[in-house]
Amino acid sequence: MNVQKFNIYMADLNPKIGTDPGKVRPVVVVQTNFLNNIHPSTVVCPITTNVIQNSKLLRVHLKKGEAGLNQNSDILIDQVRAIDNRRFKKSLVKFNAIINNKF
DSSP, X not given: OOOOTTOEEEEEOOSOOTXXXXXXXXXXXXXXXXXXXXXXEEEEEEEESOOOTXXXXXXXXXXXXXXXXXXXXXXXXXXXXXXXXXXXXXXXXXXXXHXXXXX
């Protein structure tokens, strides 16, 4: 799968270890497209529907419908991680100006 910066994908983050988010969940790609095109892993931030208010230092809030998500969600910027490209399951949203403006 050819992943692109700021696109949202479903990715399998299992196995969960400690405080790492696990399961198949949406992620936003934060790695540059230059590296996306040549590297076998990609830097992502997981997305959760477990929204925590007043946590702007650690999360980027997305309202329902924003970035193609069907629930209020948080991008977990404190959980940034590199994943093997084989963990990507499907593309959810192509480049989204809303995501670009939030970073």
